[in-house]
Every structure is written in C-alpha cells, then in structure tokens.
Amino acid sequence: MASDNGAFTGKEEYMLEIKEYRRVGSLEEAWTLNQKKSNRVIGGMLWLKQSRARINTAIDLSGLGLDQIEEHADCFRIGCMVTLRQLETSEALNRYACDAIRDAVRWIVGVQFRNLATIGGSIFGRYGFSDVLTVFMAMGAEAELYRGGRVPLWTFVNRTPDRDILSHIRLPREEGSFAYLSVRNTKTDLPVLNTAAAVSGEGLLRRLVVGARPQKAMPVPFPAEQSLALSEENIRALAALAGEMVPTGDNMRGSAAYRSHLVQVLGRRVMKQALLRGAVSGAVPGAVRGVVPGAVRGAVQGAVSGAVSGAVPGAERKDGAGC
Ligand SMILES: Cc1cc2nc3c(=O)[nH]c(=O)nc-3n(C[C@H](O)[C@H](O)[C@H](O)COP(=O)(O)OP(=O)(O)OC[C@H]3O[C@@H](n4cnc5c(N)ncnc54)[C@H](O)[C@@H]3O)c2cc1C
Numbered sequence: 006m007a008s009d010n011g012a013f014t015g016k017e018e019y020m021l022e023i024k025e026y027r028r029v030g031s032l033e034e035a036w037t038l039n040q041k042k043s044n045r046v047i048g049g050m051l052w053l054k055q056s057r058a059r060i061n062t063a064i065d066l067s068g069l070g071l072d073q074i075e076e077h078a079d080c081f082r083i084g085c086m087v088t089l090r091q092l093e094t095s096e097a098l099n100r101y102a103c104d105a106i107r108d109a110v111r112w113i114v115g116v117q118f119r120n121l122a123t124i125g126g127s128i129f130g131r132y133g134f135s136d137v138l139t140v141f142m143a144m145g146a147e148a149e150l151y152r153g154g155r156v157p158l159w160t161f162v163n164r165t166p167d168r169d170i171l172s173h174i175r176l177p178r179e180e181g182s183f184a185y186l187s188v189r190n191t192k193t194d195l196p197v198l199n200t201a202a203a204v205s206g207e208g209l210l211r212r213l214v215v216g217a218r219p220q221k222a223m224p225v226p227f228p229a230e231q232s233l234a235l236s237e238e239n240i241r242a243l244a245a246l247a248g249e250m251v252p253t254g255d256n257m258r259g260s261a262a263y264r265s266h267l268v269q270v271l272g273r274r275v276m277k278q279a280l281l282r283g284a285v286s287g288a289v290p291g292a293v294r295g296v297v298p299g300a301v302r303g304a305v306q307g308a309v310s311g312a313v314s315g316a317v318p319g320a321e322r323k324d325g326a327g328c
Pocket of ligand 1: 136196
C-alpha cells in the first residue's frame, strides 16, 4: 500500500499473482495446461485482475487465430478472443442481429474496456449481471468447447464450471428478428435488469430472456398452452406472465419488486421492438401480412417512418433472414 505521500512502503497488496505466462500454440496445449487447477486461461483479464487469484501458469490463447467473427451460410462462429468492441462494430453480425448485440454491449464501461474484454471471458464467467449472456441466449447461441463439443448456452452456463476450453460461440442463423433492452441506474453501471427477445419470421415469440435478475440470464419458460403470437394484447399478457414467472432478487442496484416490475415493462418493450424491427426490414413478413392478429398495425406504420428517419435503429436489413 502506498503511504500518504504516495511513496511505496514495501507492504503493497498484490491482487493477482501470476508465476508463468504461456502463449500456447494449440488448443490441445491449452487444454492440457488447463487441467492443472493452479493454471488459468486468460481472456482480456479484466475480471481476473480484480481477483486475488494465485495463478501458476497463465494460458494465453491469443496466438490461435480465435479473434475472428466467421460468417457462414448457416451460422456465425465467433472466436473466444473476439472483443466486445468487435461484436459492437461488426456490420454483418449486427445486420443479422438487428443491432441487438450492439445494444447489449454498448454500455459496458467504455471503448477502451471493450477493446480488451473478450466474449470467451464474458460467457465462461457466467456473470449474473451479464449483458452478453442475455443477448446470446436469446439468439439461440451454442458454446463450442474444445473437448465437450457444441452445447446450448443455457445448458453450458448452468453446468458446474469444468476445465474445458471455450473455443467459439456459434450463432445458428434463424429467420426473424431480435432486440435487446436494459435498465441501468447510470449509463455505464452494471444493469439493474436486462432483456432480449427473438421473434420468428411468422411474428411469433421464439424466446424472451431476462438477465441481471440479479441472477444469471434465463429464458422465460412460458407454458405450452400460452399463445406466442405477438398481437398488441398478447404482448401485454406475455409480459405480465413473465413478471410472475421470472424469479428476481434484491441487491444494491434494485429490489426484487422493482425488478419484477421491470421484467413486465422491458419484456413488453423488447418484444415490440423485435417485432417492429422485423416488420420494417421484412424479416418478419408474418407481422406485415397480418398473420398475427392485430399485430402492430398502427405501430408498423410509425416504425416505417421511424426507419426512414433513423428512429428504429437496426431496421435496415432487407435480405429477409434475421432483421
Ligand atoms: C468493472 C467491470 C464492469 C463490468 N461491467 C459489465 C457490464 O455492465 N455488462 C457485462 O455484460 N459485463 C460487464 N463486465 C464483465 C466484462 O465485460 C467481461 O465479461 C469480463 O471482464 C471478462 O472478460 P475478460 O475477457 O476480461 O475475461 P478474463 O477476466 O480474462 O477471464 C474471466 C474468466 O473466464 C475464464 N476464461 C476466459 N476465456 C476463457 C476461454 N476461452 N475458455 C475457458 N475459460 C476462459 C478465465 O479463466 C476467468 O476465469 C464488467 C467487468 C468489470 C471488471
């Protein structure tokens, strides 16, 4: 600890200790090293460096070309070393995501921070407050593990953490649209609550995910008999049901009661926003054709003019798959 005049006293408290550093040449080498409990994979180290961990060997994956966002016909494959800033600025990814990914990461601390924080560290950390987990879970993402293969994100984050390496996040392409919304007490603070929605091409709710409850993100388990058609009336009914079904808790950022209220408000808005973005871009033709009874008819008109004026961001996609 430094003395009052700023001079070092020799009693400095080190938060994180690393004995050796290894920039590995293969995932096999990383996996083998990671089997030893005292060794740790490092991403951007932003979370790790806040801990008092004593690491024997820090395993750096930065030499393995895992900092790429690959675009395939059936999916996006995102390497674990891709930064939050890359996610935010990828045109192709955000065109597909209707800007939901950009909306999810844009308030995380600041650009310099997002230039370092990785998607691997964000997902592997399974943080309750995570914006990243919420949006990727809503988009039907899968975790690709070096030894464990492909696992739905929901399954992965609810497993006891093991010593496998998360190599990629895979986003299967789905027809339809997405949206993401959060509430924060101040702009770059952790979220009080966050939500993301995926809507099918026919204008049906595919997933509604709620995170920062403050527990980690979960898809709302609507009963099988519940209609998922996104009419104005049903959006309200689904949001009210979500408010009852999603367990919430208290912490310094908000009470359980406030969060349950937010589940309803954000849930309603996020479903509507996903539907509108899809309707305007043509990715949810079901909404425009009126397949969904009473779906956003007036709102679509407003959204079309909003898209022209830029008030409905992420609505510019015209290729029909996604937003
Ligand atoms: C001050 C602060 C504010 C934040 N605010 C937000 C916020 O508002 N919203 C939000 O969503 N997030 C927030 N975060 C989390 C942040 O965005 C990152 O998710 C977090 O820092 C971890 O990313 P990292 O790359 O730094 O991982 P690291 O800190 O390097 O690693 C985190 C953990 O993941 C493990 N790990 C990393 N990569 C892999 C891999 N490929 N395979 C296996 N294990 C791996 C590490 O061993 C470690 O246990 C915040 C973090 C901090 C420190």
